[in-house]
Amino acid sequence: xxxxxxxxxxxxxxxxxxxxxxxxxxxxxxxxxxxxxxxxxxxxxxxxxxxxxxxxxxxxxxxxxxxxxxxxxxxxxxxxxxxxxxxxxxxxxxxxxxxxxxxxxxxxxxxxxxxxxxxxxxxxxxxxxxxxxxxxxxxxxxxxxxxxxxxxxxxxxxxxxxxxxx
Amino acid sequence: xxxxxxxxxxxxxxxxxxxxxxxxxxxxxxxxxxxxxxxxxxxxxxxxxxxxxxxxxxxxxxxxxxxxxxxxxxxxxxxxxxxxxxxxxxxxxxxxxxxxxxxxxxxxxxxxxxxxxxxxxxxxxxxxxxxxxxxxxxxxxxxxxxxxxxxxxxxxxxxxxxxxxxxxxxxxxxxxxxxxxxxxxxxxxxxxxxxxxxxxxxxxxxxxxxxxxxxxxxxxxxxxxxxxxxxxxxxxxxxxxxxxxxxxxxxxxxxxxxxxxxxxxxxxxxxxxxxxxxxxxxxxxxxxxxxxxxxxxxxxxxxxxxxxxxxxxxxxxxxxxxxxxxxxxxxxxxxxxxxxxxxxxxxxxxxxxxxxxxxxxxxxxxxxxxxxxxxxxxxxxxxxxxxxxxxxxxxxxxxxxxxxxxxxxxxxxxxxxxxxxxxxxxxxxxxxxxxxxxxxxxx
Numbered sequence: 001x002x003x004x005x006x007x008x009x010x011x012x013x014x015x016x017x018x019x020x021x022x023x024x025x026x027x028x029x030x031x032x033x034x035x036x037x038x039x040x041x042x043x044x045x046x047x048x049x050x051x052x053x054x055x056x057x058x059x060x061x062x063x064x065x066x067x068x069x070x071x072x073x074x075x076x077x078x079x080x081x082x083x084x085x086x087x088x089x090x091x092x093x094x095x096x097x098x099x100x101x102x103x104x105x106x107x108x109x110x111x112x113x114x115x116x117x118x119x120x121x122x123x124x125x126x127x128x129x130x131x132x133x134x135x136x137x138x139x140x141x142x143x144x145x146x147x148x149x150x151x152x153x154x155x156x157x158x159x160x161x162x163x164x165x166x
Numbered sequence: 167x168x169x170x171x172x173x174x175x176x177x178x179x180x181x182x183x184x185x186x187x188x189x190x191x192x193x194x195x196x197x198x199x200x201x202x203x204x205x206x207x208x209x210x211x212x213x214x215x216x217x218x219x220x221x222x223x224x225x226x227x228x229x230x231x232x233x234x235x236x237x238x239x240x241x242x243x244x245x246x247x248x249x250x251x252x253x254x255x256x257x258x259x260x261x262x263x264x265x266x267x268x269x270x271x272x273x274x275x276x277x278x279x280x281x282x283x284x285x286x287x288x289x290x291x292x293x294x295x296x297x298x299x300x301x302x303x304x305x306x307x308x309x310x311x312x313x314x315x316x317x318x319x320x321x322x323x324x325x326x327x328x329x330x331x332x333x334x335x336x337x338x339x340x341x342x343x344x345x346x347x348x349x350x351x352x353x354x355x356x357x358x359x360x361x362x363x364x365x366x367x368x369x370x371x372x373x374x375x376x377x378x379x380x381x382x383x384x385x386x387x388x389x390x391x392x393x394x395x396x397x398x399x400x401x402x403x404x405x406x407x408x409x410x411x412x413x414x415x416x417x418x419x420x421x422x423x424x425x426x427x428x429x430x431x432x433x434x435x436x437x438x439x440x441x442x443x444x445x446x447x448x449x450x451x452x453x454x455x456x457x458x459x460x461x462x463x464x465x466x467x468x469x470x471x472x473x474x475x476x477x478x479x480x481x482x483x484x485x486x487x488x489x490x491x492x493x494x495x496x497x498x499x500x501x502x503x504x505x506x507x508x509x510x511x512x513x514x515x516x517x518x519x520x521x522x523x524x525x526x527x528x529x530x531x532x533x534x535x536x537x538x539x540x541x542x543x544x545x546x547x548x549x550x551x552x553x554x555x556x557x558x559x560x561x562x563x564x565x566x567x568x569x570x571x572x573x574x575x576x577x578x579x580x581x582x583x584x585x586x587x588x589x590x591x592x593x594x595x596x597x598x599x600x601x602x603x604x605x606x607x608x609x
Contacts, residue, residue, distance in 0.1 A: 022187040022197035029247060030195050032187035032234050055296050072185065072197040081199065125241035129300055148198065154217055
């Protein structure tokens, strides 16, 4: 039976988040890329995360080589952070609805940074850096969810089978 | 590396959180946010080690990682391929990162959570510009031009008191700095610089309601004390409630009367730069602002150069010969009014006037010697040379210390007891002016 995300976790993942996806490259180096948002499936057992085909070449290559995948999602305003790990991810087509959803995620993230005074016009910079074109969709089925909010509880397994400690 | 690490310094000020990707021995990837990626040199960065985490476990087993940093003014991302080398838990790098983390933690509301356990040093092997299509951030203000303007204002100067004041005023002309102070190292009466108990004392300040001249900072404590102890510049870009990094810290001996440092209650940016000449620490230049991120890394570089120049000028002035000829004796000023009760405490050389604390240490012992000379022999005219030879005075080795103590004493008297005044009459010569009679008493 696969892990089912809680409604709170789903709401969190679809909020104004900073997202990064990581994998292990075929040359043995870990790699990371900023993601452009995500959407959780209705059954809460998988999610689709978007990243730029250009910026995410390293991740896509690592996944093609069979790497496991990790997604770290953090809310700038609170630093509440989740890390989701899966053994693999599969590429999925990016629909127009996906592009709209990605743009909403990116805009919400930028607005959050603006509200936190990260600099003038940060949201404009974020939107320009993370456009919704040339996206790749990756579907992953989380096997473990970790609380990675800074503090003594960081690394706590929230759901899933503990294979590794964050 | 195609991209010099130095060009990424705006990304390495903690303005935007970075992430680090690592992998476990079984290949499982891990990504974690990291508060601080600190520029060490052209080939190395240091990451803050705050928690025992999967990241740490991974790099100890498999020391290869990828760090993603963000340029604040453009949101361009850069990826650094790095190799973990070592962890430092003390020393200049650790202390700098600890101070800067306090600012980052406060800015992000994590001041109770972020505690630096170590500075993890990584070798940078490659840098990738993830967003080559994006324009770079607008250039920072030209710190070199600011430095040049500051030097222009500083000019040539053969008087230490004037130099101290000009050095602070020039910061306003050059860098727009409105709040600053100059603290000199107090080579303790019986201790070497850096020994426990050493401290710095404020010689001049600018932009505060009170001058705070004479206020002390213990070596190693607070931003000023850390900069002095480690002989490094320390810069905090955000307001921090962490008292450890407030400049206004405990004096060397908290049971003694103290003169408060005149610093801002809630500075949003702070920088402390050591005044080093050769390998000798003379003091610390401290500046602060009510604005976040007021000082950039280029300002830090420029102020380090400014500090070294200032130290060289101080050293040069101290080496200038005293005037040979004594000035023509003037008639003593008429004394009137009730006698001033001057009390001297030999154990710390502190002087109280009418029960109000005035000064202690070397400056206190100088004043006591001058007043006793006047009481015994009616003298008004004095020279630095005789003070240096006076066995009653526990003077440190460095000649500039005597001159700075005299300036300190002159300024404290002017603020707290204008009835006793020291008037400079030439290089290495000064006059004691008394407007009221004295009643001397030693405890």
